[in-house]
Amino acid sequence: MPIYEYWCSPCQKKVSLYQRGFSSSPPPCPHCGNSQLKRIFSTFSMHKTYKDVYEDILSDRELTQGMVHNDPRALIEWNKRMSGGEEAGPEYEEITERMERGEWPVEQIQEKRKEFLGEEEAKPKSATSE
Numbered sequence: 001m002p003i004y005e006y007w008c009s010p011c012q013k014k015v016s017l018y019q020r021g022f023s024s025s026p027p028p029c030p031h032c033g034n035s036q037l038k039r040i041f042s043t044f045s046m047h048k049t050y051k052d053v054y055e056d057i058l059s060d061r062e063l064t065q066g067m068v069h070n071d072p073r074a075l076i077e078w079n080k081r082m083s084g085g086e087e088a089g090p091e092y093e094e095i096t097e098r099m100e101r102g103e104w105p106v107e108q109i110q111e112k113r114k115e116f117l118g119e120e121e122a123k124p125k126s127a128t129s130e
C-alpha cells in the first residue's frame with residue numbers, strides 16, 4: 001500500500017498516511033482529526049518547482065514588465081505558470097489574491113525568490129556584524 005504525505009495546517013506539520021488506491025478524499029489527520037489535509041507530492045521537488053517558476057518569471061522581462069504595468073495578460077501568464085499542476089502554498093495564494101485586487105507585489109515575489117536562493121544574495125555582507 002502506498003504511503004502519501006499530507007500537510008495538516010492545524011498541526012502545522014507533515015503527516016504520512018497510507019491510502020488505498022486513488023481515493024478522492026484524503027484520510028483525516030491522526031493527530032487532530034482534520035479532514036482538510038493537503039496532499040504533498042514532494043517537498044523537495046515542490047521547492048525546486050517554485051524556485052524554477054520564480055526564476056522563470058523573473059528572467060522573463062516581458063512578463064515582469066507586464067506585471068509592473070498591470071497587464072492582464074501577465075496575470076494570466078503568471079497564474080498559468082504558478083499553478084503548474086501543483087497546489088500553491090498559502091503565501092502564493094496571498095500573492096495571487098493581491099494580484100486579483102489589482103496589486104502587483106513584485107517586491108514580495110522577489111522576497112520569495114531570495115528565500116529560495118538562500119540568504120547570501122538577500123543580505124549585504126557589510127550589514128553583518130559577527
Ligand SMILES: [Zn+2]
Pocket residue numbers: 008009010011029030031032033034
Ligand atoms: Zn492535524
